[in-house]
Amino acid sequence: MTSSSLLPQPAARRYGLLLLPAYPLLAIAGAVTQRQVFALLALALLLTVLLLPQLLARRASSWLLWSGVLAGLLLGWRHGFAELLLSAVPVLINALLAYWFGRTLATAEPRVARFIAAIEGPERLCQPGVAAYARQITWFWTGLLGAQALLLAVLLLCAEPGGLLARLGVASPLPVPERWAAGWLHLGGYLLLGAAFLLEYAWRRWRLRHLHHPGLHHTLLQLALRWPQLLRGERAVAR
Structure with a gap:
């Protein structure tokens, strides 16, 4: 098998992003109908999206991992725990993201500073007020x-x-x-984070109004393009 026969990583990620919107729909359907099968499908979809680049690269270890976790999910579903497992996913996501942001606060370059360097270039952090603001928003x-x-x-x-x-x-x-609990776990919590992102963007433009700011579309596009490097802790340079 040659590398040319494999789907490029960016394309694999795009396919994963196309599948991801089905996850909250399945989660909400499970909460509304109280049918465990929707929770099982939501968990299986999330697992597939997370491993999709490796699965499409035909890595045997990834397929074994996917099969093993899927078997575990099926077992949980048979015993009526699929909905509970699904409800634990948002807790885990928020806790991991809080740790991901917080662990950089003790460093010279907090997480939001790395975002700024990735989207607008490292030189942006040298402009008045930007570095201090990046640390505050990381907090x-x-x-x-x-x-x-x-x-x-x-x-x-x-x-x-x-x-x-x-x-x-x-x-x-x-x-x-x-x-009510399921609604916040599977929808309200994500809407809150989206609203917080938009409010922070508006606040940043006012707080640092002495500087030029890229548009929201450009910011989101650059963040999506640089996301893999940011997850690995690398400092991507904007182009």
Whole structure:
């Protein structure tokens, strides 16, 4: 097998992004209908999207991992735990992102500074106020994501009647209707992060109004293009 026969990594990621919008739809369908099969499909889709570049590259280890995790999901579904596993995904995502932002606060280049260097070039950080603002916004995202991870964990535990405490036979100290909890776990939390991103963009343009700023479309496009390097902790240079 030659490398020319394999799908390029950027193309594989694009296919994954095309599949990803189906994930919240399946998650919400599961919460509304209370049918575990939708939770199973949402988890299987998320697993496939995460491993898609490696799967399309025909890596045996990735296919074995995908098959093993899928078998575990099927087992969880048979025992009625697919919905609970799905509800744990947003908690894990927010907690990992909070750690991802927060771990750079002790360094000379916090996470948002790396975003700025990737989107607008390293020289942008030398302009008045930019480096300090980058550190402040890294604190903001660390706090917001950490707080949301905690809130989602409480919803996962206290949802009635399908929360983790109820499944364990423990009375919830803060009962939350399951549909309200599921709505925030699978939709509201993501909408909050999207709104926070847009509000931060508007605040940045006002706070650093003495500087020229790229448009929102350009910012999102550059962030999507540089995302793999940023995930690996590399400092991508804007072009």
